[in-house]
Amino acid sequence: MEPSMLQMPAIPEIIQLIPLKNYLILSTALFVIGIIGVLTRRNAIVIFMSIELMLNAANLLLIAFSSYKSDPAGQVFVFFIMAVAAAEVAVGLAIIVMIYRNTRTTDVGFLNKLKW
């Protein structure tokens, strides 16, 4: 091992200065904004984008914890979440296009056959 490796490793400034709770609050705020979007909007595509926001809130939190604890497993998990999100978007947008082709709208209030 090189002598420089034996010294105290370089710790990013952000980890020394910012407590982990700030990242918790930030990602909770993002998640809550996503929930507001899912509950208040009617356009299926905007609802889909709000789901992406919630996924990214989870990603940010996983990366923050993994970076503060210096554990690579959390970042590998984020990588898998991104892969699953890409697959989800491909299938979900195909479904939305199919709905639009059949009903000429992407309003979720229009598709209420399964409501009760």
Next chain:
Amino acid sequence: MNPTLSIFYFLSFLTVLSALMVVFSRSPIHSVLYLILTFFCLTGHYILLNAQFLAAVNIIVYAGAIMVLFLFVIMFLNMKKEDEEAKTNLTKIAAMIVAGTLFVILFGAYRKSIIGAYNPYEYNSQVGMVESLGAVLFRDYLLPFELASVLFLIAMTGAVMLGRREVGERHF
């Protein structure tokens, strides 16, 4: 004020602001553009947290591939002018109460909880680099990695199947 601190607070502010604009802007095109801005801000956070590999992947996969797919579908469906009549005010107020309650509950839980600080003696700043993540990915998580490829194959087949025109379908 320390530049790192100012960058953190500026990025956080911009992230929350553009996320709010995603939800509250009228036109879906503006929503997508604000979502791209949100993803770039999150990439800035990842770089601050020393996760270079995921920062690059976030730009390539989210801002590159997924958002182009969204934009393409919105332009394909020609939804530029949005005449969405708002949901009833009751629904909106109920949604705000649900979201606000969730935020307050989680915030209260964080205030009471004790989160351990980082360990300065065992800290490894190379964790987020391609080299270390690749070693973990191909040693400990090899099976999920291969299963992800199967998932992509199924998703691709499913998207093609869903997009195909059926025989009895109405045409416009």
